[in-house]
Amino acid sequence: MSHVQYLALMGACLLITLPLELVLGARVYRRPRRLLLTLLPVVVVYTAWDAAMIARGSWGYDPETTTGILLPLxxxxxxxxxxxxxxxxxxxxxxxxGNVLRAVRRIRSGEAVPAVLRDLPRGV
Known part of the structure; x- marks a missing residue:
């Protein structure tokens, strides 16, 4: 189990934040091109940094807690x-x-608010 524990944690992070897309209308997954353009520089820069630090010997990863699948570098x-x-x-x-804050502003100004955001607690 320890070999997939970290991947399971990452899966849990995605699962826990999924309601933000489905309930609060974050629209992150519904704009795949925008998501890809956002992720690309992050993934490239941090992967290069990580590879450089591994090659330099600054850090490494315990094979007991990873799957053992290594990407290039x-x-x-x-x-x-x-x-x-x-x-x-x-x-x-x-x-x-951002969606919740916009809904709160609309509620306070008396504007129409999408149903999914209308029923949020008043303290939000």
Missing amino acids: QVPLEELVFFVVVPICGLLTYEAV
Whole structure:
């Protein structure tokens, strides 16, 4: 189990933030081109950085806690997954919070609000 524990954690992160897309209308997954353009520089830069630090001996990864699948330049699969999942979760959170704040402003100004956001607690 310890070999897939980190991947399971990344899956849980995606699962936990999925309601932000489905319930609060974050629209991150519904704009795949925009998502890809956002992720591409993050993945490229951090993977290159990680590969350089591994090659330099600055850090490494315990084979007991990783799948053992290495990408080119000796970067573990788990690192690539991390560089994709964490920005997606951040984007989902950012977009959902923006939607909620816009709904709160509309409620306060008396404008019409989408039904899914209308029933949020008043303290939000």
